[in-house]
Amino acid sequence: MNNRMLAEGVFFVGAIDWDRRLFDSLIPLPDGTSYNSYLIKGSEKTALIDTVDPTMTDVLMGHLDKLEIKKIDYVIANHAEQDHSGSLPHVLRKYPEAKLVCSPRCKEFLIELLMIPENKFQTVNDKDTISLGNRTLEFIHAPWVHWPETILTYLREDKILFPCDLFGSHLATNELFVTDEGRVYEAAKRYYAEIMMPFWSNIQKHLERLKGYGINTIAPSHGPVYNRPESILKAYRSWVFDEPKNIVVLPYISMHGSTQKMVRHFAEALTERGVTVKQFDLTETDLGKLAMALVDAATVVVGVPTVLAAAHPNAAHAVFLANALRPKLKFVSIIGSYGWGGKTVEQLSAMMPNLKVEVLPPVLCKGLPKEADLKALDNLAETIAQKHKENKFA
Ligand code: FEO
Numbered sequence: 001m002n003n004r005m006l007a008e009g010v011f012f013v014g015a016i017d018w019d020r021r022l023f024d025s026l027i028p029l030p031d032g033t034s035y036n037s038y039l040i041k042g043s044e045k046t047a048l049i050d051t052v053d054p055t056m057t058d059v060l061m062g063h064l065d066k067l068e069i070k071k072i073d074y075v076i077a078n079h080a081e082q083d084h085s086g087s088l089p090h091v092l093r094k095y096p097e098a099k100l101v102c103s104p105r106c107k108e109f110l111i112e113l114l115m116i117p118e119n120k121f122q123t124v125n126d127k128d129t130i131s132l133g134n135r136t137l138e139f140i141h142a143p144w145v146h147w148p149e150t151i152l153t154y155l156r157e158d159k160i161l162f163p164c165d166l167f168g169s170h171l172a173t174n175e176l177f178v179t180d181e182g183r184v185y186e187a188a189k190r191y192y193a194e195i196m197m198p199f200w201s202n203i204q205k206h207l208e209r210l211k212g213y214g215i216n217t218i219a220p221s222h223g224p225v226y227n228r229p230e231s232i233l234k235a236y237r238s239w240v241f242d243e244p245k246n247i248v249v250l251p252y253i254s255m256h257g258s259t260q261k262m263v264r265h266f267a268e269a270l271t272e273r274g275v276t277v278k279q280f281d282l283t284e285t286d287l288g289k290l291a292m293a294l295v296d297a298a299t300v301v302v303g304v305p306t307v308l309a310a311a312h313p314n315a316a317h318a319v320f321l322a323n324a325l326r327p328k329l330k331f332v333s334i335i336g337s338y339g340w341g342g343k344t345v346e347q348l349s350a351m352m353p354n355l356k357v358e359v360l361p362p363v364l365c366k367g368l369p370k371e372a373d374l375k376a377l378d379n380l381a382e383t384i385a386q387k388h389k390e391n392k393f394a
Contacts, residue, residue, distance in 0.1 A: 003176065004063075004176055006038070006158075006160060006176070006217060006219060006225060007158045007160065007217075009040065009041040009042075009135075010038060010039070010040050010041075010155070010158060010160065011038065011039045011040075011063075011067060012036060012037075012038060012063075012176055012219075012225070013037050013038065013039045013048070013060055013063035013064055013067070014034055014035050014036035014037040014038070014050075014052050014059075014060065014063075014221075015034065015035050015037075015052045015053070015056035015059035015060060016032070016034045016172050016173070016174060017032050017033050017034060017035065017053065017055075017056060017172060018032045018172040019032060020032050020033055020172075023083075023170065027170075027194050027195075027287075027288065028286055028287065028288045029170050030286070030288070031170060031171045031172060031187060032170070032171070032172030033170040033171065033172060033222050033223070034171070034172055034173075034222055034223060035050075035051075035052035035053045035056060035083050035084060035221065035222070036050070036052075036219065036220065036221045036222065036223075036225075037049065037050050037051050037052050037060055037063075037084075037087075037221075038050070038162060038219055039063075039064065039067065039069065039072075040132060040135060040137075040155060041132075042131070042132020042133040042134055042135040043132070043133030043134040043135075044131075044132060044133030044134075045073040045074065045130075045131070045132040045133060046069065046071060046072050046073055046074075046132070047072070047073065047074040047075070047076055047101075047130070047132060047137060048064075048072050048074070048075045048076065048091065048098075049076045049078065049153055049162045049219075050076065050077065050078055050079070050084040050085075050162070050164060050221055051075070051077075051084060051085060051086065051087035051088050051090075051091055052083070052084070052086070052087050053082065053083045053084075053086050053087070054082065054086030054087055054090075055086075056087075057086070057087040057090050060087055060091070061087075061090070061091075061094065064094075069095075071095065071097060072091070072095040072097075072098045073097070073098060073099065073132075074098060074099050074101050074122075074130060074132075074137075075088065075091055075092065075095070075098045075099070075100050075101065076101045076102070076137065076139075076153050076162075077100060077101065077102040077106055077110060078102075078150060078151050078152065078153055078162060078163070078164035078221070079106070079147060079149065079150045079151075079164040079165060079221070080102070080106045080109035080110050080113060080147065080149055081147060081165075082113065082114075083221075084164060084165075084221050085110060085113065085114060086114075088100065088110065088114055088116060089114055089115075089116065092116065092120055098120075099120065099121070099122040100116065100120045100121050100122065101121075101122050101123075101124055101130065101139075102121065102123060102124070102149070102151065103123060103124065103125075103139075103141060103149050103150070103151050104123045104125075105143075105148055105149035106123075106149035106150075106151070107121045107123050108149075109147075109149055124139045124151070125139075125141070126139065126140065126141035127139070127140070129156075134157070135155060135156070135157050135158070136155070136156040136157060137153055137154070137155060137156075138153070138154040138156055139151045139152075139153055139154075140152040140153075140154060140209070140210075140213075142163070142166065142206045143202070144199045144202040145163075145164075145165060145166045145196060145199055145202065145203060145206060146165060146195050146196055146198070146199055150164060150165070150166075151164075152164065152166065152206075154213055154215075158216070158217070159213075159214045159215055159216040159217065160215075160216065160217040160218075160219055161210070161213065161215045161217070161218050161219070161229075162219050162220075162221075163218060163219075163220055163221075164220065164221045165191075165195060165196070165220070165221055165222065166196065166203070166206070166220065167188065167218050167220045167226070167232050167233075167236065168188070168191050168195075168220035168221055168222035168223050169184055169187035169188040169190075169191045169220070169222055169223030169224070170187060170190065170191050170222055170223065171183070171184060171187040171222070171223040171224065173223075173224055175224055176224065176225055177224055177225050177226070177227045178224045178225070178226050178227070178228070178231070179224075181228075181231050184223065184224060184232075185231070185235060186292075187223060188223065188232060188235060189235065189239070189292050189295060190288045190289075190291070190292050191222065191223070192235075192236070192239055192295065193288070193291035193292045193294060193295050193325065194288055194291050194325075197239075197291070197294070197295060197325050197326065197327060198324065198325055198326040200239065200240040200326070200328065201240075203236065203240045204240050204241060207233070207236060207237060207240065207241075210233075215229050215233075216229070217229060218232060218233075239295055239296075242296075243328075243391070243392070243393060244296060244297060244298035244327075244328050244329065244330060244393055245276070245296045245297065245298060245393055245394065246274070246275055246276055246298065246388045246393045246394055247275070247276045247277075247278060247293070247296055247297040247298060247299070247393075248270055248275055248276070248277050248278070248297065248298070248299045248300070248301055248384060249278045249280070249290070249293045249294060249297040249299070249300045249301075250263060250266070250267060250277055250278065250279040250280065250300075250301050250302075250303060251279075251280040251282050251285065251290055251300070251302055251303070251315070251318045252279065252280070252281065252282060252302065252303025252304065252315070252336075253281070253282040253283060253303065253304065253305065253312050253314045253315055254303070254305060254337075255305050255307070255312070256305075257368075258305065258337035258365070258367060258368050258369065259303050259304065259305045259335070259336045259337045260303075261368065261369055262303060262335050262336065262337065262363070262365070262369050262373070262374075262377060263279065263303040263335070265369070265374050265377050266301065266303075266335060266363075266377045266380070266381060267279055269377055269378045269380075269381035269382075270381045270384065270385070272381075273381055273382065273384075273385035274385065275381070275384060275385050275388060278293040278297065280293070280318075282312075282314040282315060282317075282318055283314065285318075287318075287321060290318065290321070291321070291325055294322060294325060294327035294329070295327060297327065297329060298329065298330050298331060298387075298388055298391070298393045299329065299330065299331040299332065299333070299360075299384050299387075299388070300322060300329055300331075300332050300333075301332070301333045301334070301335060301380075301384075302315050302318065302319060302332075302333075302334050302335070302336075302348060303315075303335050303336055304334060304335075304336040304344060304348070305336050305337050305338065306336065306337070306338035306339065306341075306342035306344045306364075308342075309341065309342040309343060310342060310343060310344060310347050311344045311347050311348050315336075315348070316347070316348065316351065319348050319351045319352060320351055322352070322355065323351055323352045323353065323354045323355055324354070326354050326355070327355075329355055329357050330357055330358065330387070330391065330393075331357055331358050331359075331360055331384060331387055332352065332355065332357045332358075332359050332360070333359065333360040333361070333362055333363075333380060333384075334348055334349075334362040334363075334364070335362060335363045335364070335377065335380070336364055336365075337364070337365055337366070337367060337368070337369065338364060338365075338366060339366070339367070340366075344364070345362050345364065358387075360380060360383055360384065360387075361380070363376045363377050363380055
C-alpha cells in the first residue's frame with residue numbers, strides 16, 4: 001500500500017518543508033510546514049486538489065510522476081495564496097487539458113497573481129459539483145478563511161473534506177495522519193492564532209454549516225491529515241465559540257528594571273487573586289506564542305517603558321499585532337515606568353481600534369515604582385479579578 005494514500009485512489013502528493021522558518025516574511029515556523037496537495041482518481045476523471053509552494057514544485061511533480069499520472073482533468077484551487085497556487089503554472093503546462101476549478105473571486109486573484117490565461121478556468125458556485133465518475137466533488141464557498149475567495153472541497157463518497165488552510169497546522173512531519181494529537185493541537189492552535197483568529201466570527205458560520213456534512217477525514221493544506229476529525233473540530237469550536245478564560249496576557253519590556261519590577265509585582269498580585277498569568281518578555285518572545293496566548297485570554301496588560309516620549313517600539317509592535325489579530329479580549333490596560341513624561345498611554349490606546357475592549361485605568365510611574373504605585377497595581381489586579389468573576393470567565 002502506498003504510504004501516502006488517504007483512501008483507495010486518494011493520494012497525498014504535496015511537499016514537506018522541514019527547513020522553512022518564516023512565513024509571509026513574518027510568522028515564525030519553529031516546526032517547519034508542509035504544502036499539501038492531493039490527487040483523486042475517479043473511474044472516469046482525475047483531479048488534483050491544490051498545488052505546492054513554487055520553491056517545491058519539483059517535489060509535487062516527482063510524486064505525480066511516481067504515480068504515473070498521464071492526464072489530470074481538473075485542478076482544484078481552493079485558495080489563491082502562492083503557497084498553494086504557486087506551482088499551478090507548471091502543472092497546467094505539464095497537463096494542458098486540465099481545467100482550473102475555483103471560485104469566481106479566486107479566478108480574479110489567480111489571473112493577477114500568476115497571469116494564468118482566462119481560458120484555463122472553470123469557476124464554481126457554492127454547492128456546485130463535479131463528477132469524476134464514481135466520485136463526486138462538492139464545492140463549499142467559505143470566504144474569509146483567511147482570504148475572501150476560499151472554497152472547501154468535499155469528496156462525497158469518501159467523506160473527505162479538503163479545507164485548504166482551515167484546520168491546518170504549520171508542522172513538518174512525514175506521518176500522513178495525526179499520531180501525536182497533543183503536538184498537532186499546539187501547532188494547529190498556533191496556526192489558528194496567527195492566520196485564522198481575525199476571522200473567528202466567519203469561522204463560526206462555516207463550522208455551523210459543516211455540521212450538515214458527514215466528515216470522516218479532514219485533509220488540510222498544511223500539516224498532517226486528521227483521520228479522527230472530531231479532535232480538530234472540537235478545538236476550533238472552542239477557539240471560536242467559547243467565552244475568554246480567566247487569563248491575563250502580560251507582554252512586557254523593561255530597559256532599566258523599573259517596568260520589570262512593576263510586572264513582577266503585578267503578576268504576583270494577579271496570582272494571589274486566582275488569575276492565570278501568561279507573561280512574555282518582548283525582547284525575545286516568539287510572537288507565535290504570544291498570539292496563541294491571545295486566543296483564550298480575557299485581558300491583556302502591556303508592560304511598557306517610555307522611550308523618547310512614546311512607547312518602547314517592541315511594546316508598540318505587540319499592541320499592533322494584537323489589534324490585527326482581533327482576539328476575543330474584553331479588557332486591556334497598560335503599566336510601566338517613564339523618565340520625564342510622554343504620550344505612551346494615548347499612543348497605545350489609539351493603536352487598538354479593532355479591539356472591542358474596556359480600557360482599564362493604566363498604572364504609570366516615574367522611575368522606580370513606589371509604595372503608592374505598587375498599591376495601584378494591586379488595585380488593577382483586583383479590578384481585573386472582579387471583572388473576570390462577574391463575567392464568569394473560568
Ligand atoms: Fe497556506 Fe493562505 O495559504
